[in-house]
Amino acid sequence: MKSFYGSTKIVINMKDSGDEIWRFYNHRACMENYIKESKNGFGSDQVSGEEFYANFADLWLKMIAYNIHLLFCKEVCPSVYSTYTVSRFKRIFWEIPAILVTHARQWKLKISNTFRRFDSWMRMLQAIHQLE
Structure with missing residues (x-):
């Protein structure tokens, strides 16, 4: 298989054709972007304490917030x-100059x-009200 930088090698045990395998694995590369986005946007790489369940709950809440943002x-x-x-x-719409x-x-x-x-902010607010 050819890519922009040359050839790509994938070692697998699947019996599908090369094109099907490439399509299957090609979509997985964007997961790194989602992980990076959750780290930068919601601090999912930061732990709040030493307790496992507290950190687990903290990460779940951050992931729920991230998914709500994506749905929004x-x-x-x-x-x-x-x-x-x-x-x-967040910089453009959440941190607005208001009192x-x-x-x-x-x-x-x-x-x-x-x-x-x-x-734009008002149109989004109206769209939220229409969802109800």
Whole structure:
């Protein structure tokens, strides 16, 4: 099999054709990107303590958050934002310049006028409401 850098060798015990085997294994390479994304975006490479079950639960919660983020990007985000990394998405949409205020027993989020992607943010918020 030929690749961009030359030839690729795969040693297996499957009896399928070379093209079928290459298609099967080719999709597995993207798993490294998902692992890197979970490390950078949610800190899945960091352990919180020395207890096994606490670390296990911590990792599960981080993976649940990562999967919710992927589902959010797939179902709610416009296609231009759905390919953003977790870090970039967080920087653009989660860390927005705003202040949370209370008045007359109601909480309001006052978003700064300098937030450039307000329209996209509102479209995503409306898409979330339509899911309910």
